[in-house]
Amino acid sequence: MSVDELTAISRFYGADRDYVVAGGGNTSFKDGDVLYIKGSGASLAEVENASFVRMDRRALAAIWEKTYRADPDEREGAVLADMMAARKRGEEHKRPSVETLLHDLLPFAFVVHTHPALVNGLTCSQNGEAAAGSLFGDDAVWIPSINPGYILSLAVKRALEECRTRKAVIFLQNHGVFVGADSPEGIKERYRFIMEKIGSQIKRQPDLSALPGESGAGFGESEKAAAVFAELAGGSPVSFLRNREIAALTRSRDAFSPVSSAFTPDHIVYAGSDPLFVELPESEIPGVSFAGVLERAWKEHVNRTGRAPRIAAVRGMGVFGIAPSDKAVKTALELFIDAVKVAVYAESFGGPLFMSRDKIDFINNWEVERYRSQVAGTGPSKTDQSGKEGASYEGLRIRK
């Protein structure tokens, strides 16, 4: 019965854009010694009972008794091997989420982990920790930004051990929230409480409405720019996006700064860690074409970051999503809009706070490793069940 409930609550949150963008997040259910955890690659909105991996909780607990090497590569590799070995018989073809240990630590039957923009307005803000403390007091635990994997789970384990009462809400800085309860109704109640509490503090809502009188006619420049970006990206699909909030952000490089880097790992994975911002000259420069300005900015960006941008903003114009497939373009723009919301919500908590450069690099390197493993045929398939270009970083082979 309860795996049915797990599937139902997973779909409930998976289908709600206020909670889940691009299939991210994961859920679990504990039944005695068995943990049912969402397999990596399955989108929350579309999970079925069979999407969950059955794990032996005693084997997971035994991981905490072991001593692992200090070297991050060796340590994470060994932990992952132990986690794979903790799958119940018959589950060997499934990949549990990298956040499995975290789910197992929470002493509640149900755990629903999501990355809502509203919550991340808090977790990705300058005053997030203080605000979480004053809003939720002893009801929640705050975990500072930590690379995913064993050390994050260890930090949560220690934080929970320090508490005298059991904690049902864990805020992860620059990441999202874990919510536990012994029933699906309890999960919903806690999430409602969290969203209402944080929502009550929001002073300004993102304005994603269309600008009046813009039907695309008169915006021929954006089509020209899209064609240039498509060519620079080797024929990739490109899509243009503009609304009131984006118009304000693309007014100048300064105005763009609240969304100029990455808030969470999902933003990096789907929209890239470094959006390109192109300054168009105020007036035409003799001998330099519009395409030439875009091309120079693009090449400078690729040289500096080592990657082609997935998001390119052009001053006074709007934002372009550029990725290898239409689906990936759509996801990149969805994650960019999510970042816009996070940035606006964070205004109410002292302003936005990006991930630190070393933590951004960690996720980027993780992605590189995933790509290599795909090429070598050892990793998850390039397109996961939800059809996204590249599954979540969760469940990947870990490299420093």
Ligand SMILES: [Zn+2]
């Ligand atoms: Zn997560």
